[in-house]
Amino acid sequence: MIDILNRIVDEIESHLGDDIDIDALAARAGTTGYHARRMFSSLAGMPVSDYIRRRRMTVAAADVVGDDDLLTVAVRYGYGSTEAFGRAFRAVHGVSHGDVRRDGGPLRSQPQLRFRLTVEGSIPMDARITHRPAFRLVGHAARVPLIHEGVNPHIQAHIAGLPVEEHARLKALSNTEPHGLLQVSDDVDADYTEGAELTYLHGVAVTENAAVPGDLDVIEVTDGSWAVFRSEGPHPAALQSVWAATATEWFPSNPWRLRPGPSIVAVIDRSEDFTTATCELWLPIERA
Template identity: 30%
Template sequence: MDWIDRMNSALDYIENNLEYGIDYKKIAQVAYSSEYHFPRMFSSISGISLSEYIRRRRLTLAAFDIQKSDIRIIDVAIKYGYESADSFSRAFQKTHGIKPSEARNQGIQLKAFPRISFQISIKGDTEMEYRIENLDFDLKVIGKGKVVKTSRAFKTIPTLWSSAKKDGFMQQLIDMSWEEPKCTLESLLGVCGKEAAIMDEEFTYFMGVRYDGDVPSDMETLSITHSTWVVFPGIVNAWKRLYTEWVPTSGYELADIPCIECYYPPKHKPRNELWVPIIPK
């Protein structure tokens, strides 16, 4: 089963379970994808978060049900996973611009969000530079975590580093980073998802450095055990092309482990890199 078939199988699972509880772990399993990467992969390809897509599809079907039958509003709410008529009504009105009861009126305008279908888009006009790195030791990253909304990550993360520079936290990390150099990850690190699985709406962005010494009292430790990484120069561009261009044709799977953004000192080329944990298919 190729990459496109797997992604469409995940969409089949979602569509077949809109009236039931949808298990996010199961979606990733159906796609033969890591639980960490699937939500971000989905949003990168589709332009919409996984949870928002599911919400819109459910509210589309809910509108059809209300229009085509005399089913009670509370029964429609329960059918599509809402705990109360009030919460369903708020979500329905936010999407369609009217109350659920008004959807039964003749000539009323509603919004239908069709099912997504993934297809192959031939690009390849711009090459992607990358290299494979193998680490024969566990990464021990020392630092602090901040909760970031996934949809605003590209805007929020630079401000986190800017604040860290102003309050001295960045310099503290820099001073620690070269005490016992061991690999090319001796720099400022942003670990994208402290948890094993990245959340759909938000995740913890862990700012730190690789460090084997004693942990300062105001910091936490994050241990990452993985050997093979693919490394891309230019973090923003790499994130945008990772899921849509590199993964489908690489012959690798993405491991269920957070990615690492590596920010190097001034005059270093490249200025930054994205480290992605991978396993052979």
Template identity: 35%
Template sequence: MTQLENLNRALAVIEASLEGDVDYEAAARAAGCSRYQLERMFPYLANVSLAEYVRRRKMTRAASDLLDRDARVIDVALRYGYDSPTAFARAFKRVHGVSPSEAKSEGVKLASYPRLVFTLSVKGEEPMDYKIVEMPAFRVVGVPSTGEWELEDAGEKAVQYWVDVEPQVDALLGLSDGEPAGLLGVQFCRDGAFDGYMACVATQAPCPDGMAVRVVPAATYAVFECTGDVSTAMGELWHRVLSEWLPSSGFSWESGSDVERYLSRDMHAADSRSELWLPVVRAE
């Protein structure tokens, strides 16, 4: 079964559980990935977060139910997993621009968000060159992230993280003596969940004070080249890999540690070179 088919199976699971609490873990299993990966992948494919998609679908169904004059707002709220009428009213107004009570009035305009279906789009753009690399586990030394990184604010936190790390980059590069060579940005994943981010290098050198040692597990990687300011070019590459390459590649995104490799000291130069290393397994 292809990644595209698995993603549509996940959408079917979500659709079937809109009433009550959506079973995100079951949806992730249907997609053949972890919940964390599904939530990361979804915005690249749908241009909206998974949480917002679910909210829109719930509120679309709720609006339809409220058109029944006998329907009570509290009953509809409970049907779609909201124990608090206030929370339901807030979510409803965010989607429709009116309160649930106002939605029952004749002539009120309501929004409708249909169920998504993922399809393969052939765009005829430049080919996506990649190579498959079998990588044994490797030791890294670097500067670990601190605090909680929620999916919704991870990008913003990553930007500030790199600003804070910049003064230590040359010291890190001086430790590099292994493969993959150069400065790395590793997003660790353990048991299908985010387990920290680290600017680091592959090395057997002793760990300096203020830094940390971790091991990136052995994995099969699909490696993609990137050219341009990483603050924009890398995000665009992620979008193409997850929306264009992965669904038709014959691979699935493995629940492992993602690696970005920065080959140019000035990561924000127009000709900066970098790589995306995506852990993959053959799709079943």
């Protein structure tokens, strides 16, 4: 995967002035656009779309301070007008292209990325692979923003708004793996951009043909393989550390890649105040 990401970075660099199709680049490199975007975002700390924009504007800055007229520069980097180019330029550099042409700066540079894998091997990841037939996730869903670190207050508010007896009702419906009350993230932006909206469902897993009360939201889950990672310790920090390690350690070292589908967290055990917990993180995967 590390080699694939570096090949994609090289392709981006060669086509900064073009309309870059990440799905096509990923396919030529031997993976899917979905997996490439998720891995890129996790390892680089930014969506690939942001990286492309930052690199374009970094390279374009040298042309802005040159002799070409600004419309020629804008078209060279894929923009149809100096206004559109100017908005992108200011978003990256914090100043207008006119100011830079006059004063030479200040400029913010985005270096070309190079991915490298450092394997320590001191802490093995507790993971298993399982194949599951199609099933359903049922419960109460809400649209919330994605937050990478710490507690998500929007999810907290959603769960707190449910009647106490509703948790028991949901748990009684559970009849297949993953067992128990689940924290489900679906319809996540492929770039995994912080602040992008996702569908969060507080619910349980039931078999494909199970009867579902009409007042519950349903996410249909297709037949497929799953990687299941176990985390123990402070919550949600331990879970978020395991989630990050799937990208930095597990996927680069194993012949699997992410496929579209919901991410599921099953809480196996927890302290009364939920400051510590044992969880299972379920990620949909396919052979790389």
